[in-house]
Amino acid sequence: MTQLSPLGRPLRPSGKLLQEDTRRHHRALLLQRLFRDGPASRADLARTTGLTRVTVSELVGTMVADGLVEELGAPAESRVGKPPTLVGVAAESTHIVSLDLSADDRLTGAVLNLAGHVVARCERPLAGRKGAAATALVHELADELVAMTSRPVLGIGVGSPGVVDALGTVLDAPNLGWHGTALAEGLREHTALPVFVANDANTAALGEHTFGHAQGGGLMVLRVGNGVGAGLILEGTLLHGHRAAAGEIGHVVVDPRGEPCACGRTGCLETLLAVPHLRRRLAASTSRTRVLADTGRRLGAALAPVVGTLNLHELVLSGPVELLDGPLRDAVESTIRRRTMPVIGDELVVRTSTLGDDVVLAGAAVLVLAGELGVS
Ligand SMILES: [Zn+2]
Secondary structure, rough: OOOOOOOOOOOOOOOOOOOHHHHHHHHHHHHHHHHHHOHHHHEHHHHHHOOOOOHHHOOOOOOHHHOOOOEEOOOOOOOOOOOOOOOEEEEOEEEEEEEEEEOOEEEEEEEEEOOOOEEEEEEOOOOOOOOHHHHHHHHHHHHHHHHOOOEEEEEEEEEEEEEEEEOEEEEEEHOOOOOEEEEHHHHHHOOOEEEEEHHHHHHHHHHHHHHHHOOOOOOEEEEEEEEEEEEEEEEEOOOOOOOOOOOOOOOOOOOOOOOOOOOOOOEEEEHHHHHHHHHHHHHOOOHHHHHHHHHHHHHHHHHHHHHHHOOOOEEEEEEEEHHHHOOOHHHHHHHHHHHHOOHOOOOEEEEEEEHHHHHHHHHHHHHHHHHHHOOO
């Protein structure tokens, strides 16, 4: 069923599967190879996927007919004999509509091509809308974006704040007044397109994983905005947790003597790190570097057990770069290294996101690629 969320499955198919959807799986293998490594000949595809050349030729033929893949001619330098024809993903063949609902004052959206490049943008001021009014605004923005496409639309991906289940129902998003809101189902009925919805931090992790030069080991993307949340990809699979709330580290208490938090507890990570709190402390201090380094050390202390437990390879800080890069990032890295075994800390990469503000939009496109094509 293509309408189900793809997120419970491994993101990157890696072997053969003897089921009725074998053909779809094989197609996903080929597309994954072309997305990840760029154009290849049919013979290369057969060798690297383990599929037979007959299967590869047949599936490539179908994908060329569908417009997803295009013939690119022979490589510039080829050995003697008949040069192989390269095939590659037809980036401009298809459009994807992405929505990022994570800002507190507006909904943003974009049209992306298959390569994840933004070709058009649109946004709507939220102006305090909540509940059904916020849902209506999402529908309006999606309509506008679909109208801006100039290619067939593969689907709509949405990164939403709050806890989102595997079917795209927002279980709880207080800022938008959504509780048990079937966002994916409603938008699917409204647009008659495939729709995939996930939590914004999880969506950011997918964006970083596929389009942000992630290196393939365990990845945590920590989103720092009005709130704090994380998305985790382990062994090629997005982590959901028992009740779809994996990564909700923002309301873990890191300082019992700290500031009161909006959630009712005291000293949550969010009271330390969320942008409004951080800016307020910076404004009240004479040493910007000291505040940022101190925040980084405390963040590192909170994350070290997670990094150590999961043996993460990359920790990506996503949010305002002028706050996160520099003393804060440096302190996070050195603190985690000091508090974990060398085997954990030696190769850990702590960096800011290369995708900047577009990380959720890029990830929302990955939701659609994964759900419709089995590619991530
Ligand atoms: Zn809290």
